[in-house]
Amino acid sequence: METGLFASNGLNQSGALLFKTRPPELSAGHLDRSDLILSALATKPVLLCLAPAGYGKTLALAAAADVIKLNRTLLWYQCDRLDTSPFLFIQACYSSLGLETPEKSGTSFEQLLHLLDVIKGSQRPLTIVMDNIESLSGELVSEDASDLIQVLVKYRPDNLQLVLSGHHLPFPAGNYLLDERFAWVGSDTLAFTLEECGHWLQAQQVVLRREALPNLLSKISGWPAGLALWLMAWRCAGMPDRWSGELGIQEMSEYLSGEVISALSPELRESLLRAAVLGTFNESLLSDVSGGREAHADMQEMLSRRLYIREVPGRPEWYRMEPLISQCLTRLLKHSERERVHTEAYQWFRDRNEPIAALYHAGQIEVNSESSQWLAEQSDTILASLNISGLLNWLDQLNDDQLEGSPALLQMACWTDLFTYRLEAAGILIDKLGVMHAPQEAELAALQGYLAGLKGELSQSERYCKRALELLPPERSSVRFLVTSMLTSVAMAHRDPDAARLWNRYALDIARKARQPSLVAMAHLDHARIEFNRGHVSRCLTLLNQGLDILETHQLKSTSMAYGRLMVLSTAVSWVTGIDSQQVDVRLAQALALCEENSDPSASYGYAIRALNLMGEGAYGQALSLLDDGERFLQERRVDFVAYAWLHTVRSNIWISQHKYRRAHDCLSALLEGADAAGVARCEYSSLLPGFTTLTMARLCLMSGRTQECLDLTDDWLRDTPNGFMSVFIRLIRAGALVMNQQSSESVRQLDIVKRTFRTEGVNRQLHNWLPDLASFLAVPAMAKQTPSTLNVALSDREKDVVKLMAQGLSNQEIAEKLFISLHTVKTHARKVNVKLGTRSRTQAIHLAKELMII
Known part of the structure; x- marks a missing residue:
């Protein structure tokens, strides 16, 4: 034997x-x-x-x-x-x-x-x-x-x-x-689905904020071990309510080192780590950063072993490592070796005239005069890619002398600040550009026109942008597209959809002639916004899907600002129409992750839609918490106040739903600063903000009993904009005011218009939860709301015991000793109480529990 x-x-x-x-x-x-x-x-x-x-x-x-x-x-x-x-x-x-x-x-x-x-x-x-x-x-x-x-x-x-x-x-x-x-x-x-992820966490007796779960799933890409390792790190960190993107990365790196790296030969191990640094690569690039050593055998081995590598769609023989795995494995390589790989990758892409990919690697190494000059020469191509995060990373490496010494670099910095809504910083740089370099009038006019549009100075924006279009040469296709896109937004702000569509066709023509997928996709986004404002929801969704399809096979889709924005608006429209409603929160989380990775303040619109979704379900505490997360994101990016407008308007709606009319009024007043709804900066992401602000103000008037003021507001809006998406809901508010004013026949006429639009465009009926009393007019079943009695039943006996002892002022350790349970179990119960009550702190939980007579 x-x-x-x-x-x-x-x-x-x-x-x-x-x-x-x-x-x-x-x-x-x-x-x-x-x-x-x-x-x-x-x-x-x-x-x-x-x-x-x-x-x-x-x-x-x-x-x-x-x-x-x-x-x-x-x-x-x-x-x-x-x-x-x-x-x-x-x-x-x-x-x-x-x-x-x-x-x-x-x-x-x-x-x-x-x-x-x-x-x-x-x-x-x-x-x-x-x-x-x-x-x-x-x-x-x-x-x-x-x-x-x-x-x-x-x-x-x-x-x-x-x-x-x-x-x-x-x-x-x-x-x-x-x-x-x-x-x-x-x-x-x-790979874990959202439902499986939630069930697994429940089995571990972990309750996270509902809005945090899709973000977590998106981060780990459904990797079960990643979730378990993140949970271990989260517990070690004291189970914080909020955490950084780095939480769990060290633990995942150690896991991969033991389970994957240790089983590889030294040569294959080095190739895999270099591939992780590159992120996206082919055999030639991997060979080049490996000191010229032929990488063919290693590539074949990595693919046969399924080492977290996938082929890039639409780009044969190019491969991409899973982003989370890439982030973890990169840590296992020495810093000097990582810098060498990035340097050689930059040179490889530069020699092949691929400035977008070169920009990413240039942002990871120390800037030199050669790379600055070459990338400045490629500024039009780089702007056309809408790779704003890459620009930010690279520009952050430059000192003031390097930046201000080149007019091309200074212009790129101006556009980057404009894209990220840092309007004050952009204004300062534009002034410097005009004083220090005396740039061409066309370039300066384009920047000034775009800045004016974002500030809501519509006439000035229109004048500057048209002047820039007259003077810009054809080879400056990216800048020509951007000013034309701004003219599209200005026309929408003037409530002139026909003019907006003409400018949009011109922008699309520029993008197609330049053969720039990101610009073509952005033109589809602008067209979708026009149709959304017109109230053509189904047409809007078709255009958004076309834009996503254009970028779906593009090698750098995840770094294009257009992709994240298309995903946000596409998911928002799906929510409105009720299409795939079960996946709305997951898709929004994915879209928000993309926007945040690309430092795009349009993420605030995604936060607003997620909060509206939660508000429609009666989860007011969670919705307000989510808006706080959105504000924190904008504050970290130091963006202008205009980017906060959606968050503040949604917060006002939540307070209206909670009958906190004074808070809602103060919030809207701070937003408008003495102007009416039309005074809100209107060249923002979805161009629905003026209508949404009017809708919110009218709703506040109706719910607080000021029906005549509500009728005046809605009448002013509908007189100028009888059609359009927001006009449908403004009519709904107006119908409620007419009912309260004993004008039933006119109310029925308004509701008939609303019904026809809902039937034609398939608008999601859960939006009626803003006005549940009107749902009966449209034969719409009201969604169940969480009442004090249901909240009371939702708390287990042990959770009630914990709340009672919290109210007596006992610490978590004292509660554990009193109830003969572990400190960890007490924290778990406390966290579940906060989630179920929609509160964010011990004090809020105690206050609400007393109000609901739980204790």
């Missing part, structure tokens, strides 16, 4: 087999995902479950094994370094069948064939689960062991099911990819 290996290691064969054939025990808090395995086995006799480390393959198989063994004989077999030959596996199979292992005779191949004959002759349904199959390859593994899986698959009897799991196959897949007997489960299937 083959005992040499065991003798040399001091191991007992029976002990090794006992360990290798025992499925892992499932913890009490595990998430049962056996359905992923069982559904695949229901139709196919062979299942290949292949994914990188951390996707929960083994746990899913262990949960499925508990179900399989109810109806079939089950053999669990853990492949490892002991499988230098098939002997241990053969012995385990005979043991599972209750048979003695026959004396060794013949080759390993003949022994396997004899085993399969025995399985077939037994007529017992048998399922063999082999985990960590990647161990069946390597220098110490015999050819017989490497062939084990192929023999089992090729000569498998009908009563045998095979489940093969691991990071990768120990041999090229070949015709397995075409074999109809095979079911495949990969990382896309095993």
Whole structure:
């Protein structure tokens, strides 16, 4: 018998087999995902479950094994370094069948064939689960062991099911990819969904703010191990209400170092870490940053091992590492080596005249005069990419002398500040540009016109932008597009959709001639905004999807400001129409993450829509908390007050819903500063703000009993803008005021107009929760609201005990001692109380609990 290996290691064969054939025990808090395995086995006799480390393959198989063994004989077999030959596996199979292992005779191949004959002759349904199959390859593994899986698959009897799991196959897949007997489960299937993420956290007795969960899922990209490691880091950090994007990164890096990096050869390890620094790469680039060493073999190995790398859509032979994995693995490389890789990557892209990719790597290294001059020469292409985060990172490396010494660099800095709504800083730089460099009149007029538009100085903006268009040469396509886009917004602010559409067609023509996908997508966004303002919601959604499709296959879509904005507005329109309403919060979280990564203040619109969604469900506390997050994001970016307008207007609506009319009035007054709704800066992201502000003011008047003032406001708006998206809801408010004024016939006429629009455009009825009393007129069922009694029932007895002791002034440690529970459990109960009551602090929870007579 083959005992040499065991003798040399001091191991007992029976002990090794006992360990290798025992499925892992499932913890009490595990998430049962056996359905992923069982559904695949229901139709196919062979299942290949292949994914990188951390996707929960083994746990899913262990949960499925508990179900399989109810109806079939089950053999669990853990492949490892002991499988230098098939002997241990053969012995385990005979043991599972209750048979003695026959004396060794013949080759390993003949022994396997004899085993399969025995399985077939037994007529017992048998399922063999082999985990960590990647161990069946390597220098110490015999050819017989490497062939084990192929023999089992090729000569498998009908009563045998095979489940093969691991990071990768120990041999090229070949015709397995075409074999109809095979079911495949990969990382896309095993990645956590939002629902699974929530269920898993609940099983760990963790309750997060509802709005935080989609953000967390987006960060980890559904990676189960990433979620578990983040949770460990979060608990170690004291379970904070808010956390930085760096939380858990160190723990994930250590996990990957132990589970992935340590198993690689030194050459492959270095190639993988350099690929992580690059983020997006091809074979030529990876070879170049590897000191000229041919990277072909390493590339093929990384792809076959499924090392978190995917092909870039629409760009053959280019690959992208998962951003979170890239961030974690980059830390494992020395700083000097990272700088060298970025420097050589910058030079590689520069030599191939790819300024957008070169800009990213230039932003990671020390700026020199050569790179500054070259990138300044590429300013039109860089602006056309709308890669604002790349510009910010690079410009932050420049000192004042470098920046102010070049008119081209100074202009790029001006545009960057304008894109990010840092209007005061932009104004200062534009003044410097005019004084220090005496730039061309066209360039200066373009900057001045764009700045005036963002401030709401419409006439001045229109004059400057038209002058810039007259003077700008055709090769300055990006600046010509930007001023034309601003003229589109000015026309919308003047409530002239026909003029807006003419300017938009001109902008689209400029973008197409320049062959710049980001500008073409931005032109589609402007067109969608026009249709949205007109009230053509379905047409708007079509245009937004077209814009997203344009960028979907673009190599740098995630860095384009246009992509994040398209996603935000697309999700907002989906919310309005009720399309895919279950995924609205997830999609908004993804869109917000993109906007935040790109330092785009348009994220404030996404925060506003998410808060409106929560408000419609009666979750006022969570909605206000989310708006605070939005304000914090804008404050960190030092943006102008105009970017806060959506947040403040939504906050006013929440306070109206809570009958806090004084707060709502003060908030709107601060926003308007003595002007009417038309005084709100109007060249903002969605161009709906003036109408939304009017709607909010009219709603405040109606709900606080000032019906005549409400009628005057709505009449003024509808006289100038009888059609349009916001006009529909302003009519709804007006109908309510008419009912209260005993003008029923006119109210019915207004409601008939609203009904027709809702039917035509498919507007989501949950928006009526702003005015539940009017829902009956439209035969719309009101959404259930959270009442004090339902809140009271939602708290468990233990949670009520914790609240009562909190109200008595006891600390968390004192509560733990009083109730004979751990400090961690007390914090968990306190967090659940805050979530259920919609409060953000101990004081608020105690106050609301008393108000609701819970204590």
